[in-house]
Structures are given as C-alpha cells and as structure tokens.
Amino acid sequence: MDIRVLGCHGSQLPGLNTTSFLLNGHLLIDAGAVANVLDIAEQRRIDQILVTHAHLDHIRDIAFLADNLCYGERDKPLTVRSTPFVLEMIHAHVFNGVIWPDFSILPSREKPVIRFKALVPGETEWVGDLQVEAIKVDHTVETVGYVVRSTEGTVIFFGDTGATEPLWERANGVDDLRAIFIETSLPDGMQEMASQTGHLTPALLKDELKKLCHPHPEVYLYHMKWDCHDVIREQIAAIGSHRIHFLTDGQFIRIDPR
Numbered sequence: 008m009d010i011r012v013l014g015c016h017g018s019q020l021p022g023l024n025t026t027s028f029l030l031n032g033h034l035l036i037d038a039g040a041v042a043n044v045l046d047i048a049e050q051r052r053i054d055q056i057l058v059t060h061a062h063l064d065h066i067r068d069i070a071f072l073a074d075n076l077c078y079g080e081r082d083k084p085l086t087v088r089s090t091p092f093v094l095e096m097i098h099a100h101v102f103n104g105v106i107w108p109d110f111s112i113l114p115s116r117e118k119p120v121i122r123f124k125a126l127v128p129g130e131t132e133w134v135g136d137l138q139v140e141a142i143k144v145d146h147t148v149e150t151v152g153y154v155v156r157s158t159e160g161t162v163i164f165f166g167d168t169g170a171t172e173p174l175w176e177r178a179n180g181v182d183d184l185r186a187i188f189i190e191t192s193l194p195d196g197m198q199e200m201a202s203q204t205g206h207l208t209p210a211l212l213k214d215e216l217k218k219l220c221h222p223h224p225e226v227y228l229y230h231m232k233w234d235c236h237d238v239i240r241e242q243i244a245a246i247g248s249h250r251i252h253f254l255t256d257g258q259f260i261r262i263d264p265r
C-alpha cells in the first residue's frame with residue numbers, strides 16, 4: 008500500500024497543508040489539500056474520498072476537486088463516503104447551490120460529478136484494491152476513523168479525536184496492524200483547550216497508546232497547530248518511543264508485505 012501525505016497539519020499557512028492522505032493513487036482519506044497539491048491527471052485518478060468529519064480543514068478540497076472534474080471526460084462520479092450525517096452536512100452546507108454548486112446533480116442528474124454514498128460504521132467494504140471500515144471516534148462533531156486493509160497489511164486513520172475507545176478495541180482485533188495515523192494537535196500546556204476542541208496532546212496520546220495490546224505498529228502523527236510544533240516535538244521525544252514519527256507534507260509511506 009502506498010500512502011502519500013498531501014497535507015498533515017492542523018493549520019493552513021504557506022508551506023502547511025491541512026489533512027489529506029492519498030492511498031494507492033485512487034482513494035483519499037479527507038480532502039484538506041488536494042487541488043493545490045495534485046496535478047489534474049492525478050486528481051482524475053481519484054475514485055473515492057473517505058471523509059472523517061465535516062470540519063472545513065478536512066473537506067475543503069472536495070469543492071475544488073469537484074469543480075476541476077466537471078470539465079473534461081470522466082465516465083463515473085467521484086464518490087464521497089462517510090456516515091449519513093456527515094454527508095448530509097457537506098451536501099446541505101457546502102454543495103447547496105449557494106456556497107458552491109450542487110455537483111451531485113451537475114452537469115446532469117444522470118451523470119453527476121460527485122455522488123454521496125453512506126458507509127455504515129462497523130461494516131467492511133471493498134474500495135478498489137482496499138478494504139475499508141469506518142469506526143466512530145470522539146471529537147466535537149460526529150467523526151469516524153478508518154481501518155484500511157490491503158494484502159500488505161492494515162493501517163488505521165484516527166481522524167480528529169480526543170480520548171476514544173472503540174477504534175482501539177477494533178485495532179486490537181487486527182492481526183496485521185502495520186501503522187496508525189493519529190493526531191496530536193496541541194501541547195500538554197493546552198490540555199484544557201484540547202478537551203474543549205476534542206483533540207489530543209502528547210500526554211493524552213501516551214495514554215491512548217496504552218490501549219493498544221499489540222507490540223507497537225509505526226505511529227505517525229499529524230494535525231499539529233502551527234505554533235505548537237516545537238513544543239509538541241519535545242514532549243513526544245520525552246515519551247521515548249522510536250516508533251512515533253512526525254509526518255511531513257509530501258511524504259510517501261510504503262507498506263510492504265512482511
């Protein structure tokens with residue numbers, strides 16, 4: 008499995024893109040930074056977007072991707088996946104004909120640019136060569152993480168989350184868990200803000216990782232707020248795990264068969 012990090016930050020600034028991962032060239036996990044990173048040929052190869060939640064830093068580029076794909080031949084719609092509630096929010100508040108055109112009926116109802124198709128949390132389904140499953144996590148709005156399986160192994164994306172339980176329980180049931188992608192938005196000194204906004208700090212991450220019964224898979228961190236990088240790095244270093252890594256925009260991660 009190839010994972011391309013299009014954006015891994017919790018803030019948008021020059022040189023910092025918001026959350027978006029491209030898997031095997033055709034499946035997106037969130038769409039915080041797509042149209043400004045991929046060329047048009049790469050954008051056309053995307054079949055589905057798995058959305059963790061409706062916050063703008065995770066959905067922004069569904070809008071620009073849809074607009075780009077509206078021009079030029081494409082024989083099937085881009086499918087936007089998430090829980091029914093998340094899809095309803097995106098449709099009602101972004102693709103509503105006011106903020107942005109409703110590309111689920113454009114250029115025609117018969118051949119739209121995008122379609123919304125709900126996932127049932129806890130049910131596994133195939134998306135091309137990957138198997139995906141949504142599991143609810145704990146943020147300020149309805150949010151799911153994703154378990155993604157390939158023949159090379161399983162990876163888990165936690166979305167935005169504070170302390171949570173069900174996805175760790177699911178992780179403990181996976182026998183070929185290779186990597187976890189999880190947020191660490193704020194430093195320990197902003198614990199109260201982290202609780203209010205449904206995010207993790209290094210201390211909370213350390214507690215979360217104790218819920219994992221596996222010998223640790225690789226742990227990749229993302230969603231740091233812009234002025235918190237240095238402090239978070241120091242606090243993560245103090246945990247002393249060589250398995251915890253900081254992602255960078257543009258990074259490629261390859262999961263090879265063991």
Ligand SMILES: [Zn+2]
Nearest residue numbers: 060062146167
């Ligand atoms: Zn969020």
Ligand SMILES: [Zn+2]
Nearest residue numbers: 062064065167
């Ligand atoms: Zn976010």
